[in-house]
Amino acid sequence: MRVNFVSRGHGYGHAARDLRIMAAMRRVNPGIQIRLASAGSGADYYRSRGVEAVDLGFEDADDMSEEASWRVWRFLYERADADLVVSDEFLTVPGFCRRVLDVPNVLITDWFFAELGRPDADSVMDDALEVVVPDFPEAHPVTPATTAPVWFCGPLVDAFAPQRAEARKALGLDEDALVLTVAAGGRPDRIAALRIQLQALRAWSGHAAPTDQLLLLADPPPTRGRVPATPNVRWVGRSDRPELYYRAADVVLADALGFTGCELVANGVPVIASVTPDPGREVRVGFAERMDMLERTGLLTRTHADEDPSALWDNVREMRARADDPAPRDFWADPLDVATRILGHARTG
Structure with a gap:
């Protein structure tokens, strides 16, 4: 055939x-x-x-x-x-x-x-x-x-191959650190994606400890030759193996318009889904219904880039406690x- x-x-x-x-x-x-x-x-x-x-x-x-x-x-x-x-x-x-x-x-x-x-x-x-x-x-x-x-x-959906400890070791992350991975969609240079990244950076700069780690699956902004001195922030770029960074995280902040939330929930990774659309972009009917289903698992909550960064930080700490409890297999x-x-x-x- x-x-x-x-x-x-x-x-x-x-x-x-x-x-x-x-x-x-x-x-x-x-x-x-x-x-x-x-x-x-x-x-x-x-x-x-x-x-x-x-x-x-x-x-x-x-x-x-x-x-x-x-x-x-x-x-x-x-x-x-x-x-x-x-x-x-x-x-x-x-x-x-x-x-x-x-x-x-x-x-x-x-x-x-x-x-x-x-x-x-x-x-x-x-x-x-x-x-x-x-x-x-x-x-x-x-x-x-x-x-x-x-x-x-x-x-x-697919199972993420490495366990958290293995993923962190591969990425050089401390086993006890609080790790947030930001996945702002397949085109992380979109306006909405940039706003999601900025919200995470503001939350991190205001609340994170030096040992905490923020992993952004996007390229850093132009620095005109300067390298930002932020050791607890890592600009990963667009990775062809994002599951390694998802598994290493305590929580993932994701663009809710995609299907990353499904992958994460299926693997027991807590997700904060940003419902921030691009200006002028049509959001189709049914988007909220998918979020409702995933939210019922207890592994997903919603945010918006307009939300105060301190509220995002509180969500990260709350969702961190919900890891490793994947949704039922008959979901997929x-x-x-x-x-x-x-x-x-x-x-x-």
Whole structure:
């Protein structure tokens, strides 16, 4: 069986969940041939793990452009002998597969235009044999307007390999230090992401002890040659192995608009989810419902970048006591179930 898999970048989250799906596909069908393509941070993620993938050659910010669509289509056209095409959020793929290539296709997405008040635009998904949504159904209270079948399989999460002591040793962190990791999303230079980082820095400068550690998964701001003398603050940059920094932390401050909160809760890592949107960015219907579900586990609480830094510090100290109690396994999708269902749409014979 030949499968073409087009995986979005826009941070590492899409690539990480797609890699889990592809690993499960190989368990379901050991003889499968998966031809993978990605771009931007997705291509970076696969390279960092030694996974062969065609780099489509556009940046994350341009992945919804006409030029990006042409590059995706070219990749698929040159490999038109596929038995199945899987696309993670490249929304022009279903129509191209059905109307040009006549190849079965499955779309993976965790949002719909109907949730943004534009239901007519969901028709772009109509040519998919199925739309797979790796999210809670409760997080999508607005019925999608696509005519394609939609399956809410639940979030695809993975276990963090190292234990806290091992992660801290690997990162040179004291076992007893209070450690806060800040994960401000796949594009940490966004306005909202910068505000989240600034809130953490203010809380740290006002309350942290010299032995406490703040780990920011972002590049430091330009210093014009000066190196900030802040030994208890570490600018890690964008890491392709963020789980090491998550596991080392007592608490993670995360951008609530992504799925990092699901990963953390599944692994028993307390999370403070910042509900700070970018200016002018539409926040879809159902966002609060996902937060409600995660908050019920006791491992997640919410904040906003406008909140006083002292209140954030109090939250960090409170959430620190809740570690190592992961949410029930039935919260999450089974990758083997997802892979089996997707492969069931492949052309046979």
